Amino acid sequence: MRFRIVDQREIARNVFRLRMEADRPVGWSPGQFFHIRVDDGLEHLLRRPLSLCEAEDDRRFSVVYRLVGPGTRRLARKGPGDELDVLGPLGRGFPLHEGDHRALLIGGGVGVPPLVQLARELRKRGVSVLSLIGFRTAEDVMLAEELAECGSVWILTEDGTAGRRGRVTAALEEALEEPPDRFYACGPAPMLRAVQSALAGRLPGYLSLEERMGCGIGVCMGCVHLCRDPEGRTRYRRVCTEGPVFPAEEVVFS
Amino acid sequence: MSGVDLSVELAGLRLKNPVMPASGCFAFGREMSRWYDLSRLGAIVVKATTLEPRSGNPVPRVAETPAGMLNAIGLQNPGVDRVIAEELPHLRQYGVPVIVNVAGSTVEEYVEVARRLSDSPDLEALELNISCPNVKCGGMHFGTDPRTAAEVVGAVKRVSRYPVFVKLSPNVTDIVALARAVADAGADGLSMINTLLGMRIDVERRRPVLATEAGGLSGPAIKPIAVRMIYEVSRAVSLPIIGMGGIVSGEDAVEFLMAGASAVAVGTANFVKPTACVDVLEELAAWCRDRGVRAVRELVGAAGRMGP
Numbered sequence: 001m002r003f004r005i006v007d008q009r010e011i012a013r014n015v016f017r018l019r020m021e022a023d024r025p026v027g028w029s030p031g032q033f034f035h036i037r038v039d040d041g042l043e044h045l046l047r048r049p050l051s052l053c054e055a056e057d058d059r060r061f062s063v064v065y066r067l068v069g070p071g072t073r074r075l076a077r078k079g080p081g082d083e084l085d086v087l088g089p090l091g092r093g094f095p096l097h098e099g100d101h102r103a104l105l106i107g108g109g110v111g112v113p114p115l116v117q118l119a120r121e122l123r124k125r126g127v128s129v130l131s132l133i134g135f136r137t138a139e140d141v142m143l144a145e146e147l148a149e150c151g152s153v154w155i156l157t158e159d160g161t162a163g164r165r166g167r168v169t170a171a172l173e174e175a176l177e178e179p180p181d182r183f184y185a186c187g188p189a190p191m192l193r194a195v196q197s198a199l200a201g202r203l204p205g206y207l208s209l210e211e212r213m214g215c216g217i218g219v220c221m222g223c224v225h226l227c228r229d230p231e232g233r234t235r236y237r238r239v240c241t242e243g244p245v246f247p248a249e250e251v252v253f254s
Numbered sequence: 255m256s257g258v259d260l261s262v263e264l265a266g267l268r269l270k271n272p273v274m275p276a277s278g279c280f281a282f283g284r285e286m287s288r289w290y291d292l293s294r295l296g297a298i299v300v301k302a303t304t305l306e307p308r309s310g311n312p313v314p315r316v317a318e319t320p321a322g323m324l325n326a327i328g329l330q331n332p333g334v335d336r337v338i339a340e341e342l343p344h345l346r347q348y349g350v351p352v353i354v355n356v357a358g359s360t361v362e363e364y365v366e367v368a369r370r371l372s373d374s375p376d377l378e379a380l381e382l383n384i385s386c387p388n389v390k391c392g393g394m395h396f397g398t399d400p401r402t403a404a405e406v407v408g409a410v411k412r413v414s415r416y417p418v419f420v421k422l423s424p425n426v427t428d429i430v431a432l433a434r435a436v437a438d439a440g441a442d443g444l445s446m447i448n449t450l451l452g453m454r455i456d457v458e459r460r461r462p463v464l465a466t467e468a469g470g471l472s473g474p475a476i477k478p479i480a481v482r483m484i485y486e487v488s489r490a491v492s493l494p495i496i497g498m499g500g501i502v503s504g505e506d507a508v509e510f511l512m513a514g515a516s517a518v519a520v521g522t523a524n525f526v527k528p529t530a531c532v533d534v535l536e537e538l539a540a541w542c543r544d545r546g547v548r549a550v551r552e553l554v555g556a557a558g559r560m561g562p
Contacts (some may be wrong), residue, residue: 225313227403
């Protein structure tokens, strides 16, 4: 499908927010991703999976990405009116649960964006939201204001240049003092592993995984992650179609 | 597609058109059936099937390269018994010939998979994968030495009641020698080419991007190599060829047919665009119509007829 770029700008060091508009309405849920070609040519063949950050309605969305190489640099050069070849939104997003009163959102770096629309959906349902968001340094901090519109936000930086010093896991115990019903986490694998081990057996929740992706539609088997099924067997599951969001207890980190 | 006869015949299989997905780029069809009507395909080629289930390689398994990609999936599949019981029957509804890609670590394993598939009514041909670069033992090992290749092809031919296509590896010095060896061993057709062994290094982390270090290069980057190899082989061996290697458009398909392929398989392009196979088909038909080509068969080998 063709999406038209509304605007894009740098919202943190080397991190861009791209707003785009679909030519027709699409169904979506927070935590899903768009699979985007950075260009129509053949040089950059594979799509980039970018999480849905904000949904203004069924046609207007934003995604947030970090410059990591030539492909994302090409995407960053696009401007208002340019068109993008987009699939999606794809994948399984964050499940919302009836009866939840309090949710803990945990994000690290470019794992923070998908939490924004999640926070909005939770807020709409009257769930009170506490977001713990961690970054390397002050220049990397993003989307704190958007999250603050939906609840409390604790910012952490590894060097202490913004918010508290340390990683999100350092603030976890304090975040549990007013017990949440559920947690939702997205970020680098070491963060997810630390969150999973700190909260295992104490708080149910979900992890949103990232993996180098091929097709995005479940056929290439490129983006698998090891998961444990309820019978205790481990097997590779596809992040693109069976995830990217998985129940935290099912995810196996090697 | 009025006016253009798209049908082709290869190794006794009648295909209503020459376009099919390449093995490994289509899984077993369930996901793709959400994107288009699979009955539009000339044939369906499913993912490599081994005797036992295989979980595949660790991640990262894929990486982009200029006009291409590397993959090292490692033949993840549920094993031949579950493929026969759970995957092949649902493909019958599309009324399209089904080709099952067969992989193994030993000659005995290839033979046993082929034997079990021969007991299933839900397929029309085998594609012998002696060219997977992403598994430690077996795979490409069988496809780089003419004598070993002939041995596995001969053994499979003795048990298979279906025609056997042999998927050739481009990672050889003389692909014609390989093609001749498998032809002499009784192959009914050839699929070419599989991926080229390649590698990418993450310069920030100073190590290979893929968990397996090397992987198979595919996509438009390898197209000229595929065209050249098909051209050479089609002039030396009289077996029908399913051509593949970087096809993304109808014009690419024309190029492969003219090089000597009787049908084409679309691989990596499926990852770029889920509807790639049927898009290539429509473009191929339009190309023929625009140029007054009445039958796609006329194109097969067209580039080689004049002689060098």
